[in-house]
Amino acid sequence: MEAVAGLKPEKSGAVASRLAVAQGVFYVGTGVWPLVHLRSFEAVTGPKREGWLVKTVGALIAVVGGTLLSAGLRRRVGPELMLLAAGSAASLAAVDLRYSPQRISPVYLLDAFAEGVLLTGWCVAAASLWKRRSAPVPPPRYTSPEDAAGFPT
Template identity: 50%
Template sequence: MRRLAQAQGVFNVVSGVWPLVSMRTFEAVYGPKNDRWLVHTVAGLLTTVGCAQLLSRNPVQLRVARVVGIGTAATLLTIDAVYVPKRRISRMYLQDAVCELGWLAGWAWVSRPRRAGRA
């Protein structure tokens, strides 16, 4: 669980920092943005979530990292799935949707019930 929290944490920090460091390259990939303040808001939130996941160590923190990770991935996946077909956001966000599905699958995998005697 810790490795998954840290992996998603890195992904979220990188995703969040990118538009803060270079809006030009972010827009080159994901298309021009009318509301840059909104991009910056989401970027700050993703960076914060990612940092919290990276700092998770003990079982209680890891459970919180799991809830935050699942919630973040589900939210971003939903936005991608709703707004790409409506052409409100670029089709490039479909690659993000695939990543978010991957995080959800990862959390489902590490959260599955374990049978006795299994390492």
């Protein structure tokens, strides 16, 4: 957590803001879709046993997307939001990859690819932010062995 604490929550860079907007739009769209028209969602992604569960997950994804979109448009993408965005992308990609070959539609492999692109983008944005962080104050330099030992001069 020390790495996250070293990042400043001020205005975010262009990369993080644009990425938050892109992921926000993607998540709002894909999250709201099953809420608005479950039948067309199932036509693309395959039949689902529990419609209520699909709608619950969709609602949660839409909320994450709305939060990302709002922060990105305001250029206020802090470390916590970056962690939420990257964690969401990683979690959804992991589920897509784990279950797509056997239990769910192969169309989820396309989603896994999109989530991987988002996750890569967040790694780049975090590295960029990390490089821009404030440098720590260097320790005092000693000019003689007596100074280093703490002897008064």
